[in-house]
Amino acid sequence: MNYRIPLRLDDGVWLFADIPSVEARRRVLRRTLAEAIDCTEGDIVIGRTANGKPMLKHPTDRLFFNTSHRDDIVLVALAWNRPVGVDLELLPCAGGDAVAGTFFSAGEKRWLSSAENGDGAAFARLWTAKEAVLKAAGTGIAQGLAEPDLAAALTPGRPLGGGDVRLHAAGGDFAIRWFPAATRRRNVMAARALALPPAPSCLA
Numbered sequence: 789m790n791y792r793i794p795l796r797l798d799d800g801v802w803l804f805a806d807i808p809s810v811e812a813r814r815r816v817l818r819r820t821l822a823e824a825i826d827c828t829e830g831d832i833v834i835g836r837t838a839n840g841k842p843m844l845k846h847p848t849d850r851l852f853f854n855t856s857h858r859d860d861i862v863l864v865a866l867a868w869n870r871p872v873g874v875d876l877e878l879l880p881c882a883g884g885d886a887v888a889g890t891f892f893s894a895g896e897k898r899w900l901s902s903a904e905n906g907d908g909a910a911f912a913r914l915w916t917a918k919e920a921v922l923k924a925a926g927t928g929i930a931q932g933l934a935e936p937d938l939a940a941a942l943t944p945g946r947p948l949g950g951g952d953v954r955l956h957a958a959g960g961d962f963a964i965r966w967f968p969a970a971t972r973r974r975n976v977m978a979a980r981a982l983a984l985p986p987a988p989s990c991l992a
Contacts, residue, residue, distance in 0.1 A: 794820075794864075795969060795971070797967040797969060797978060798965065798967065798980070800824075800865055800866040800867055800872075801863070801864070801865045801874070801967065801978070801980055802820065802863070802864050802865075803861065803862070803863055803876075803967075803969055803971070803976070803978065804816050804861070804862040804863075804864070805860065805861050805862075805971040805972060805973075806860055806972075807857070807860050807861070807862045808860055813855070813857060813862050815829075816862055816864065817853070817855055817864060818832050818834075820853075820864050820866065821844060821851065821853060821866070824851060824866050825847060825848060825851060827847055831846065831847050832844070832846070832847075833845045833846035833847075837926055839926045839927060841923070841926040842854075842855075850868055850869050851866060851867075851868055852866070852867045852868070852869075852870060852871050852872050853865065853866050853867075853872065854872050854873045854874045854920075854923050854924065855874065856874050856875045856876040856919075856923075856978075857876065858876050858877065858878045858976070859878065859974075861876065861878070861971060861974065861976060863875075863876040863978050865980050867982055870982060870983045870984075870985070871924045871925070871926065871982075871983040872924055872980060872981065872982050872983070873919070873920040873921060873922065873923030873924030873925070873980070873981045874920050874923065874978065874979065874980050874981070875915070875916040875917075875918075875919035875920045875923065875978070875979050876916065876976055876977070876978045877908075877912040877915060877916055877976065877977050877978075878974050878975070878976055879907050879908060879909055879912060879974070879975040879976060879977055880906075880907040880908050880975075881907065881908030881909070881911055881912045881915075881977070882908060884900075884908045884910075884911030884912070884915070885900075885911070887911070887915070888900050888911060888914070891918075892914065893937045893939050894939070895937070895939025895940075895942060896914055896937065896938055896939050896942065898942075898944055899914075899939070899942035899943070899944050899948070900914065902944035902945045903945075903947070903948075904947075907975075909968070909977060910947075910948070912977035913948050913966055913977060913979070914938060914948070916966070916977055916978065916979035917936070917938060917953070917964045917966070917979045917981070918936055918938070919979070920964060920979045920980055920981035921935075921936045921955075921957055921958060921962050921964065921981040922935075922936070922958060923981070924960075924962060924981040924982065924983050925957070925958035925959065925960060925962075925983075927958055935957040935958050936955055936957030936958065936962070937955075937957070938953065938955065940955070941953045941955065948966075951965075952964065952965050953965075954984070960983055960984070961983070961984040961986070962981045962982060962983055962984060963981070963982045963984055964979060964980070964981050965979070965980050965982075966978065966979050967979070967980070
């Protein structure tokens with residue numbers, strides 16, 4: 789597998805392997821954006837929001853994107869007309885218990901302690917979901933990980949991620965989906981968070 793033949797995880801979500809450098813990651817992103825818009829890579833202009841989140845400025849600002857990478861593996865997600873966030877962790881994922889003790893809610897920690905967790909996949913599902921939501925919201929983890937709290941979607945002893953999880957966090961509503969996947973050398977856990985449109989209000 790290489791960046792010329794990405795693994796398509798879902799509509800608008802691709803996993804690239806063997807991406808050796810920062811410059812190669814930039815080329816992958818620009819190529820993916822250009823193909824989605826049907827323009828040349830030279831047409832792509834990327835800026836940043838007030839919070840520092842990368843955003844597409846030209847030739848359209850209606851296509852949202854987000855990326856994550858670990859080692860030489862890159863995750864790219866695109867979404868028209870609504871913010872998107874993604875996160876990626878490599879499996880096995882070690883050291884999750886210590887991180888969970890600091891950053892996870894009481895309900896999340898109870899679920900994690902009950903989960904089958906030999907390779908850290910349960911921790912990776914929670915961590916990638918939190919990161920993806922905060923990246924979609926444009927805040928990142930600088931303000932901590934008290935939100936999103938996935939405890940309401942968790943049942944001790946039962947797996948997480950059989951379908952989309954919807955929750956309210958960071959001032960908005962999001963749909964989270966997980967993508968366990970494998971490259972030639974590594975297993976990974978990926979998560980995407982899509983911002984959902986606000987519910988219509990009824991006028992009296």
